Amino acid sequence: MASSFEKFQKRRLISSYFSVVLSIFLVLFLLGILGLFIINSKRLSDNFKEEIAMTVFFKNEANDTIIKSFDQQLKAEPFVRSFVYVPKEVAAKQHQDIIGEDFMTFLGMNPLQNSFDIHLKADYINADQIRKIESSLRTNDMVSDIVYDKQLVSLVNDNIQKVSLWILIASGFLTLVAVLLINSSMRLSIYSNRFIIKTMQMVGATKSFIRKPFIWRSVKLGFIGAVLAVLALIGLLFYLDNNFPGLGLLQNQLLVGMVLLAVFFVGIFISWISTFFATQRFLNLRTDDLY
Structure with missing residues (x-):
């Protein structure tokens, strides 16, 4: 017992x-x-911020010298994390892979432009800084357009601030x-x-x-x-x-x-x-x- x-x-x-x-x-x-x-x-x-790309398109008149000069300029810029040059032939091939057909066969030409896909450093991913960078790049007469997702930039910055606050509260709790x-x-x-x-x-x-x-x-x-x-x-x-x-x-x-x-x-x-x-x-x- x-x-x-x-x-x-x-x-x-x-x-x-x-x-x-x-x-x-x-x-x-x-x-x-x-x-x-x-x-x-x-x-x-x-x-996550640095995954947002800014695409700079060049006019068809831009020759190799201008493209190389812009390449060297990007290497010296403090706001650039990485970039890649996308010739219009490569861009056309990428579009063909996406849509599944050769659009140039019925257009008879390649309407796309040479471009640079630029990834900025995270500290520069905010509305004010990107506007300054865009204005600076547009001073090049051979740049035809600059495209990036403005709404995504604003959304990312706003949500990161909110998430940081909730993380702090959750940590204390x-x-x-x-x-x-x-x-x-x-x-x-x-x-x-x-x-x-x-x-x-x-x-x-x-x-x-x-x-x-x-x-x-x-x-x-x-x-x-x-x-x-x-x-x-x-x-x-x-x-x-x-x-x-x-x-x-x-x-x-x-x-x-x-x-x-x-x-x-x-x-x-x-x-x-x-x-x-x-x-x-x-x-x-x-x-x-x-x-």
Whole structure:
């Protein structure tokens, strides 16, 4: 009978430990994902901005010398991230692939123009800067037209500001939730041992002596949960980097390492501080209040 009761107590204890570790792991994992998203959010938004192309079309009178001169000009411009020259023959072939037929057979000519597809740096992707760049490029007499998606530029900048604000709010909220959940898990764990705490106090044990084993146990559980969260985050990072290399999630390894270390130490610190105050609460209760 005693043996079965001991087994039951052991299973209950293991189940309690597992619940605490799982809670810590899940909360830290979500907190880590948010942290990684925050440190990569600017680069991700910059990458998205830099995908917006500005196309500069040249008149048919523009010869190779003018085209080469414009090429050299773009290489010297600070606002240019990358560019590619698209001859009208290449543009015609691209249109044929899109529409599925040779439109020049019935037109008898190639109506397209030589052009440059220019990708600007993210800092210059806003309405004012692009208008200045457009005005500067139009000073070239051989430029016939400049085309880019003005609505997309405005939409991207407006939405990025809104998303950044919501990310900041979500970060604060999730951090608060993380503290409360880990604190609740630790308090429940200590609550199940409240009679042991009070018994030890009644036989003369000091508060620091009573707190020590509970804090040490909680720190170990927090350590396990934090390690699991860090390993899961590393696995997620490598998975995303292998499948979506364009995101460049591992480019800034220093910031990534700082987020992982922060997740690790937050798990241990919250476990320690929660256990300290939980044991202190039961140490200060009267025996009658335990019930």
